[in-house]
Every structure is written in C-alpha cells, then in structure tokens.
Amino acid sequence: MNDLAVRKFSPETSSHDFDIVVLAAGFEERSFEFLNKSNFGTSTHILIIDFENELKINKVISKSFRDCAIAKVGVGLVHNVTYERSTVDNFSKTLGAALRGIPVSCSNMAIDISGMPTHVVYIVLDSVRKARPYDDQTLIYTSASTYLPSFEEYEELVSKQGDDIEYLPKSMALEMSENLVLEPFSGYRKSDSNSCLILFAGYEAHRSTGVIEAINPTLLLLIYGCPPSEKMFWRQSLSERLHNKFERMLRCAREIVSTQNIRESLDTLDQYYNYLIDDYDVTIAPLGSKLQTVATFLFWERYPEVQINFPLPIGYDPTRKPLGVDQTYCVNLPGRLSYSQQSQSNLEEKK
Structure with missing residues (x-):
C-alpha cells in the first residue's frame, strides 16, 4: 500500500521526467516556485489554470506563468484553462477536455496545488483521476515562509x-x-x-x-x-x-x-x-x-x-x-482505480 509519505523536494536538483505538469497561476510567491525552478523535458506539457475575477493582478500573473512555461517547453506544449467562479460547474468539463487533448502516452503527471484554492484542488484532482484512472500522480506543494497573522x-x-x-x-x-x-x-x-x-x-x-x-x-x-x-x-x-x-x-x-x-x-x-x-x-x-x-x-x-x-x-x-517561499514537498498519489482496490483490501483486512 502506498504510504502517502510527504517528502522534501528540490525543484532545481530533484530528478523528474514529468510528461504533464498541472498548476495554477496563483498570486502568492510560492505558487511560482515549482514552475520557475524546475528543468522540464522538451516534451513536457504544461497546463496552467488562470483565474478570472476582479483582481487586476491576475492578468499580469497569468502572463508571467505563461511566459515562463513557454521559455521552458515551447509555445506548442503550453495549455491554458480559465477558472471563473460564476461558471465553476463548467470548469471541470473544460479541464477534462484539456487533459484529453494531451496524448494518453503522457502518463507521468505532476500536480502543483500551491496556487489552488481548496475547491479547485478538489476539481483538479477529480478531473485528473477521472481522465487517467490507472496513472499515479506526483503531488507538489510549496509552503510559504511567513503566514498571517504574524x-x-x-x-x-x-x-x-x-x-x-x-x-x-x-x-x-x-x-x-x-x-x-x-x-x-x-x-x-x-x-x-x-x-x-x-x-x-x-x-x-x-x-x-x-x-x-x-x-x-x-x-x-x-x-x-x-x-x-x-x-x-x-x-x-x-x-x-x-x-x-x-x-x-x-x-x-x-x-x-x-x-x-x-x-x-x-x-x-x-x-x-x-x-x-x-x-x-x-x-x-x-x-x-x-x-x-x-x-x-x-x-x-x-x-x-x-x-x-x-x-x-x-x-x-x-x-x-502569505509571503516568501520555504520548502517544497512531494507525495505520490496512487491512481484512482489502484487506490480504490488498495483501500478495499485494507478494509477487508480490518474486518
């Protein structure tokens, strides 16, 4: 059984060969850490979730994320999906369509939740695990160095x-x-x-x-x-x-x-x-x-x-x-179907 152990992860030096990276263009500094510091392969697909709301800073941040991603893998491998609160019910469909547009042979996926609100974490994980039910995912999370209140x-x-x-x-x-x-x-x-x-x-x-x-x-x-x-x-x-x-x-x-x-x-x-x-x-x-x-x-x-x-x-x-960047962590999530089978096996053992 996967122990769901959370491990320290260094984007600059850790060996990773992700086929797909999913992340959100959040306005906290830690949201940018994994994308900015990682060295991706030339065939890595990067899927960026942009936020559409009243905050003018979002457009600037979205451009920074996209520019950074293009510099790393080229424009053809960068995908953008927009999240808007008023159309939240359609977001999972749009995200699912974007995932299905990436070849199924791309199975090694990282999901960086650092810039995602809680309900977006749920939608992303559910969409990914529906689209790729047998594939494991590497979850990435970067903590801030300072939280409020102080x-x-x-x-x-x-x-x-x-x-x-x-x-x-x-x-x-x-x-x-x-x-x-x-x-x-x-x-x-x-x-x-x-x-x-x-x-x-x-x-x-x-x-x-x-x-x-x-x-x-x-x-x-x-x-x-x-x-x-x-x-x-x-x-x-x-x-x-x-x-x-x-x-x-x-x-x-x-x-x-x-x-x-x-x-x-x-x-x-x-x-x-x-x-x-x-x-x-x-x-x-x-x-x-x-x-x-x-x-x-x-x-x-x-x-x-x-x-x-x-x-x-x-x-x-x-x-x-929250300000600054502290530590980046990763955890391996077993694929949805394999996780369900493992969970059922554990329940039967308890009985």
Whole structure:
C-alpha cells in the first residue's frame, strides 16, 4: 500500500521526467516556485489554470506563468484553462477536455496545488483521476515562509482577547460569501439521519461560522492542525482559540493531526467514519492545510456518500497573502482505480 509519505523536494536538483505538469497561476510567491525552478523535458506539457475575477493582478500573473512555461517547453506544449467562479460547474468539463487533448502516452503527471484554492484542488484532482484512472500522480506543494497573522499579532490578540479570540486582523480571505457544494461532491443524504460536520479548523473563523450555521450539525468534530515546526506551534493554539466557542456551544469532539501527514488525517477520518456513518449524514469542510485537504479528497474518493462543503469568501486580498517561499514537498498519489482496490483490501483486512 502506498504510504502517502510527504517528502522534501528540490525543484532545481530533484530528478523528474514529468510528461504533464498541472498548476495554477496563483498570486502568492510560492505558487511560482515549482514552475520557475524546475528543468522540464522538451516534451513536457504544461497546463496552467488562470483565474478570472476582479483582481487586476491576475492578468499580469497569468502572463508571467505563461511566459515562463513557454521559455521552458515551447509555445506548442503550453495549455491554458480559465477558472471563473460564476461558471465553476463548467470548469471541470473544460479541464477534462484539456487533459484529453494531451496524448494518453503522457502518463507521468505532476500536480502543483500551491496556487489552488481548496475547491479547485478538489476539481483538479477529480478531473485528473477521472481522465487517467490507472496513472499515479506526483503531488507538489510549496509552503510559504511567513503566514498571517504574524506571531507578534497573535501575542497581541491573546493579551487583548484571552482564550477566546473573536476578531482577527484582516486576512487574505475576505468575508464569508457562500457554502459551495459542487455536484460531484454532494454526497448522499438520508432523510432520517442526524448530521455530523467534520471541520478541519483553520484560521478564518468567519468561514467556520458560516458552514456551522448552514449545517447546524447534531455533532461537530473539530480537527486541528499541528504544524511540523515547533516555532509554528502557536498557530495551532490560534486555531483552537478561534474555535473554542463552538466546543462549548455544540455537542463536539476534537482531534489534533499533523498539517502535513496525509496518512494521519486519513486514519482519523476512517476511525470516526466507522462510528458515525450508520446514524449520521457526514459533511466535511476542509478549511485546514493544503495537505489535509488532499487527505479529505482521498477520503471522499473512498466514501463518496460523504458531502464536501466549501465555505467560500467573497474574494481575496493579495496584500494579506502569505509571503516568501520555504520548502517544497512531494507525495505520490496512487491512481484512482489502484487506490480504490488498495483501500478495499485494507478494509477487508480490518474486518
């Protein structure tokens, strides 16, 4: 069984011969790291997801990505697909068509999720794994060197607000807009069941509030992320302080899992699923780390009756984005069909 181990990856020096690279033209510096630093083969297809919205900076960024890709592999091997929020339901069709336009012999694929919002990660992974169900994928993720709020801002928040932090400085994600439930991830609802919301808690309490109010769950499971570095442990504390009120207000369970260990998140979800599924409709809101988001996707892939809810902001403020580039990681995802077979084998072994 693939252990889904997350490994450090150096774009400049790591040996890779990808046939296809899928990435998003995000406005954070880390979004550009893999494309900019990697040396691709002359036959590598690069598929870039551009974002169409009110941010004028997107056009400049999209051009930078395309220019860089053309410089590496030539114009004929660069493909662009546009994501627009108002036509999100059509995005997977457009992306699927672009993937099908690339020869099936191109099977060694890398997907860089660094510049993708959570729901776009889901759409991309689902589209890729439908188009190439037997092929493995290499997932790439680059972390930022600085996240907001800063540690100094956190200490000031604690001194003023204490255990329950209600108000944060402005974040990259603006106020809550909607709870997006995309048809492929809508799950199955039983009319006579109670509801359980599994919330991977992040740092935007307004989005957590939005999904909790929409679901009004009978049971809330809060999963907090533990950062891999001790110097970042305060971020777990921040997330807990932001969500303390929900633990008091609702029937609630809590778990702590690594922000980077995909297997740990999957095992936690498996454990609770076995307890809950007979009596509860289960919804997951992936508001944690990008790698936790990948874990929830793989879990949904195994149990598609679970619903995935994406609490979305009205937009993003680039002036409050994470800054710099820290470490790039990679993880091998087994192909959809092979993963399903492996998962079923594991379930039978547990029985």
